[in-house]
Amino acid sequence: MTLSLPQHYREILKGLGEDPEREGLLDTPKRAAKAMQYLCHGYEQNLDEIVNGALFASDNDEMVILKDIELYSLCEHHLLPFIGKAHVAYIPTGKVLGLSKLARIVDMYARRLQIQENLTRQIADAVQQVTQAAGVAVVIEAKHMCMMMRGVEKQNSTMNTSVMLGAFRESNTTRMEFLQLIGRSK
Template sequence: MDAVVKKMMPPAQYMDKPVTDRPSEAEVEAAVRTLIRWTGDNPDREGLVDTPRRVMKAYREMFGGYDMCPADELGRTFEEVAGYDDLVLVRDIQFHSHCEHHMVPIIGKAHVAYLPDGKVVGLSKIARVVDIFAHRLQTQEAMTAQIAGVIQDVLNPRGVAVMIEAEHMCMAMRGIRKQGSTTMTSTFTGAFRDNPEEQIRFVTMVRSAHGG
């Protein structure tokens, strides 16, 4: 296979690095100790002694999306696709994120489609973009828009469709304590935005029975 590989420059706005100077590991561990005391527990008891360090490391991993550029992931595209220019859908991309209001998990699935305009991108790259945005503090609305925005900007397809369905632990565990309710968001650009039939086709493909 001699696919044409193109490397494009990602738009600057997605290359933003973390906006703050990071505190030291010791500062983060002290903050976790404070939170443990806020729960009413004793950070010096045996089971909790190593917890601040574990939480510090877990945060580095769960919020690793600040150190990655989603536009970079989409920078390599392929043109050798036998003229294929119809809908490409990656559905059921599972993700874990954290709501920016309570810093508790958002657990959900993203469905992402685009209508190529000569260029396609590796399918795993779409899932990677979802993952990078998920590993930041988020609202579901912002995440939906960000995924569509970076694909539209970097790949410049005829249109992008993104649907996210997620459960927000801040609704299940606290506040109104509604478990099992799902929040749906969707956004459309280009031909998806302009043509309701393309939106219906997207939703139908997302909802169609899984193989077998």
């Protein structure tokens, strides 16, 4: 017999020494299952649906940046949240992507069990695939509850990851312009 997600949460409560029949916990397995499904709804999305044809012809060949895209994800090692922001840039080659699509791409990959290093790469590769840009850059900075709430308990640590593709990787000037514009270089 396969247990449903709420039944699994009920078993977790028992395993922790709790009584899932006590008043405060009666609906917790159902609520926890619903929350986890929401937190991981990125698995139900795909890039084509997210972009939905929102590529528009443009003569712009200058850097396009969307800064401070908040993100919420779950560490695949401990199932604890990491919370932060992403900065995404690309250099168009004849087409620009609808602005909200960059944030939706970040969310689609963040709403899966992740490690930040892979999340950064997945976002960059997706933007490159969709836009065929001359270059793509992604920087993510996040605080990890698995470092803050347990383990080494370092409350003020922030992890930064970056992926630079195309012109951002090949040209130090382009990379430095991006980093200056997002406020990460002096």
